[in-house]
Amino acid sequence: MAPRTSKGPPPGTALDAGLRLLGRRAHSRVELLLKLTRRGFEGMAIRDALKRLEELGYLxxxxxxxxxxxxxxxxxxxxxxxxxxxxxxxxxxxxxxxxxxxGPDEQLAAATRIAERLYATKPVYSRQELLDGIGTKLVRRGFSMGVARAACLSVLAGAASPTDS
The missing domain is CATH 1.10.10 (Arc Repressor Mutant, subunit A)
Incomplete structure (x- = not known):
C-alpha cells in the first residue's frame, strides 16, 4: 500500500472509523467527535456518522x-x-x-477496600497517622472527607479486632 501524500480525509467513511473506534472501547459522543475530526473527516460526515451510531445504539x-x-x-x-x-x-x-x-453504601465499600489495600502495604499505628496518610489519599481519589474518615476508622477497627476467633 502506497503512503498517503495528501492531507485529505482518510480512506473509508466516518461511520466506518467510528465503528472501529467503538469496537475497541466505548466512547462518549464528544470523544468520538474529536477523534474523527483529528482523523480528517469533514464536519457533515462526522455529524451524520454520530447520528447513525446513536440510532444504531452504539453511541x-x-x-x-x-x-x-x-x-x-x-x-x-x-x-x-x-x-x-x-x-x-x-x-x-x-x-x-x-x-x-x-450511593453512600457503595462509596463507603469502595473506599474501605482501597483503605484496606493501602493499610496492608504499610500498616500505621495511630488513628491520626491513618487519617493523615490513607484518608488524604482517599480524598485525592475523589471521596468525601466523611467517607474517607469512615473507611479509615473501619480499617482501624478491623485491624484492632482479634482475627483468631
Missing part, C-alpha cells in the same frame, strides 16, 4: 457514563468520576444520573 452517553462509573467506581470517588466524565464531554445530567447508582 450512548448515558450508557457510557453508567458503565464508566461501574468500572471505575471501585478505584475512584464520585468527585473524581464526575470530573473524568466531564473531561470526556459527558453532559452534567448524564453524569448525575450515572452517579445516582453509586
Amino acid at each position: 450512548d452517553d448515558r450508557a457510557f457514563a453508567r458503565s464508566f462509573v461501574r468500572r471505575r467506581g471501585s478505584a475512584r470517588g464520585p468527585r473524581a468520576l464526575s470530573a473524568e466524565l466531564a473531561a470526556r464531554g459527558v453532559d452534567r445530567a448524564e453524569v448525575d444520573t450515572a452517579l445516582a447508582g453509586f
Whole structure:
C-alpha cells in the first residue's frame, strides 16, 4: 500500500472509523467527535456518522457514563468520576444520573477496600497517622472527607479486632 501524500480525509467513511473506534472501547459522543475530526473527516460526515451510531445504539452517553462509573467506581470517588466524565464531554445530567447508582453504601465499600489495600502495604499505628496518610489519599481519589474518615476508622477497627476467633 502506497503512503498517503495528501492531507485529505482518510480512506473509508466516518461511520466506518467510528465503528472501529467503538469496537475497541466505548466512547462518549464528544470523544468520538474529536477523534474523527483529528482523523480528517469533514464536519457533515462526522455529524451524520454520530447520528447513525446513536440510532444504531452504539453511541450512548448515558450508557457510557453508567458503565464508566461501574468500572471505575471501585478505584475512584464520585468527585473524581464526575470530573473524568466531564473531561470526556459527558453532559452534567448524564453524569448525575450515572452517579445516582453509586450511593453512600457503595462509596463507603469502595473506599474501605482501597483503605484496606493501602493499610496492608504499610500498616500505621495511630488513628491520626491513618487519617493523615490513607484518608488524604482517599480524598485525592475523589471521596468525601466523611467517607474517607469512615473507611479509615473501619480499617482501624478491623485491624484492632482479634482475627483468631
